[in-house]
Amino acid sequence: MSPGAGVGFLISQLGYVISGRFKDLLAPLGLEPRQFLVLRHVAQAQGSSQQALGKALRIPASRMVSIVDSLERRGLVERRANPTDRRARALHLTPEGRSMLARTFKVAADHERAICADLSPAEREMLVGMLRRLTLARQLVPGVHPALTSEEAAAS
Amino acid sequence: MSPGAGVGFLISQLGYVISGRFKDLLAPLGLEPRQFLVLRHVAQAQGSSQQALGKALRIPASRMVSIVDSLERRGLVERRANPTDRRARALHLTPEGRSMLARTFKVAADHERAICADLSPAEREMLVGMLRRLTLARQLVPGVHPALTSEEAAAS
DNA sequence: CACTAATAGTTACAGAGTGGAACGATATAT
DNA sequence: ATATATCGTTCCACTCTGTAACTATTAGTG
Numbered sequence: 467m468s469p470g471a472g473v474g475f476l477i478s479q480l481g482y483v484i485s486g487r488f489k490d491l492l493a494p495l496g497l498e499p500r501q502f503l504v505l506r507h508v509a510q511a512q513g514s515s516q517q518a519l520g521k522a523l524r525i526p527a528s529r530m531v532s533i534v535d536s537l538e539r540r541g542l543v544e545r546r547a548n549p550t551d552r553r554a555r556a557l558h559l560t561p562e563g564r565s566m567l568a569r570t571f572k573v574a575a576d577h578e579r580a581i582c583a584d585l586s587p588a589e590r591e592m593l594v595g596m597l598r599r600l601t602l603a604r605q606l607v608p609g610v611h612p613a614l615t616s617e618e619a620a621a622s
Numbered sequence: 623m624s625p626g627a628g629v630g631f632l633i634s635q636l637g638y639v640i641s642g643r644f645k646d647l648l649a650p651l652g653l654e655p656r657q658f659l660v661l662r663h664v665a666q667a668q669g670s671s672q673q674a675l676g677k678a679l680r681i682p683a684s685r686m687v688s689i690v691d692s693l694e695r696r697g698l699v700e701r702r703a704n705p706t707d708r709r710a711r712a713l714h715l716t717p718e719g720r721s722m723l724a725r726t727f728k729v730a731a732d733h734e735r736a737i738c739a740d741l742s743p744a745e746r747e748m749l750v751g752m753l754r755r756l757t758l759a760r761q762l763v764p765g766v767h768p769a770l771t772s773e774e775a776a777a778s
Numbered sequence: 779c780a781c782t783a784a785t786a787g788t789t790a791c792a793g794a795g796t797g798g799a800a801c802g803a804t805a806t807a808t
Numbered sequence: 809a810t811a812t813a814t815c816g817t818t819c820c821a822c823t824c825t826g827t828a829a830c831t832a833t834t835a836g837t838g
Contacts, residue, residue, distance in 0.1 A: 472734040473746065474640050476753040481637015484630050517815060526797055531817060553804045553815040578628040584759050585752065590629065593752050596745060597632040603740050673786060682826055687788060709786040709833045 484581060491573050495566065496540065500525075502570055504533050508543055508557045509567055515554040542566050640737060647729050651722065652696070656681075658726055660689050664699055664713045665723055671710040698722050 489499050497505070507519055514522075520530045534557065537543040542563035545555040559567070582590050645655050653661070663675055670678075676686045690713065693699040698719035701711040715723070738746050 471750075472730070472737075473741075473749055473753065474644065474730075474734050474737045476750065476757060477633055477737075478637040478641040478644070480753060480756055481634040481640075484637075485634040488630065488634070515815070527816070528797070528799095528818080529795090534816095548815095551805070551815080555816070574628070574630075578630050581628075581630045581633075581756065584755050585629075589752060592748070593629055594627075594632065596741065596749050597629065597636060599740050600636055600737065601632060671786070683787070684789080684826070684828095685824095704786095707786080707834070711787075 484577075488574070488577055491577055492570065495569055495573070497566070497570065500533060501537055504530075505537060505542060505559070505563060505567055505570075508537075509559050509564070512558050513546075513548075513556040515548065515551075516557065517554070519557065537563070640733075644730070644733055647733055648726065651725055651729070653722070653726065656689060657693055660686075661693060661698060661715075661719060661723055661726075664693075665715050665720070668714050669702075669704075669712040671704065671707075672713065673710070675713065693719070 485499070492499060492502055503523060504519065504525075507523060508514065511519070511522075516530045516534060517527055519525075520527050525533070534543060534545065534555075538545060540562075541560055544558045544560055546558055548554040548556045585593065641655070648655060648658060659679060660675065660681075663679060664670065667675070667678075672686045672690060673683055675681075676683050681689070690699060690701065690711075694701060696718075697716055700714045700716055702714055704710040704712045741749065
């Protein structure tokens with residue numbers, strides 16, 4: 467079979483345009499995919515340190531700095547003092563951060579709807595099931611998009 | 623629904639690791655994905671100019687130079703004189719290029735097998751059908767992976 | 779036939795994005 | 809106490825990218 471017709475190529479090709487489209491949809495909110503990723507994880511683990519977050523998301527510490535900088539500048543995230551460790555910064559979502567996150571979820575839902583527009587609900591379910599089996603077989607971290615994290619970490 | 627569970631995210635996530643894996647599989651042959659892409663298209667359209675190739679693959683002319691340089695240095699591709707236009711170079715596959723291409727196809731086939739290992743033949747067929755419908759709805763160029771081409775061109 | 783505009787390939791270059799190394803402040807272990 | 813590790817930060821070198829300029833050649837126009 468010629469490459470270009472297989473599952474691998476189709477998924478790879480689709481994945482690229484889908485994530486590119488998501489980036490475009492996020493842009494009007496003034497958010498980049500990586501910022502979205504971090505914002506979402508701060509919400510899930512309030513008070514985390516930058517290191518912990520970077521470790522979970524496989525983002526180098528030096529890169530976390532500027533990402534958190536931008537989120538803080540926009541008032542979406544706060545760097546608070548950690549009472550037990552004066553080196554670390556406890557990251558917290560602001561009310562604006564929370565409302566922004568809600569907006570991004572809406573964008574993501576719209577995106578998902580557009581992608582699945584041509585599929586019947588039954589097909590969609592079947593597709594999700596098969597894709598999920600493929601991801602599990604590849605030990606992907608659920609909810610963490612590798613493209614937004616380290617290039618190195620993927621190899622390790 | 624939370625992002626990370628949808629079709630979009632799953633495909634995007636899988637696409638990233640699948641293409642990354644393909645890159646790793648290609649590495650032992652001393653070939654990068656972009657070189658593979660160009661090599662494959664030279665084979666499909668022998669005698670093409672670099673511009674024509676770049677246009678088809680959405681690779682800027684300045685970038686084609688180094689790609690073709692590397693392929694020529696490895697003896698996989700030849701820049702011959704174009705009899706009707708002395709500005710243009712006619713690209714041709716060498717015998718080594720052809721055998722290299724055959725090897726890459728074998729790698730791609732192995733890769734595809736590994737990806738689909740957990741799917742029954744019927745499932746695989748259904749998956750391909752659904753994915754193909756998604757790609758058609760998005761007007762993707764068949765066989766051309768956008769990630770290996772221009773960032774700009776995707777927007778146009 | 780001159781002259782201008784467009785095109786093929788190349789080179790040079792500047793900008794964005796990346797992770798690693800080094801640094802000061804703090805925490806932990808011996 | 810003293811050495812070692814960790815957190816956040818800054819700095820930097822490296823890669824990848826497309827644009828612009830340049831030469832050689834071709835095509836169009838009067």
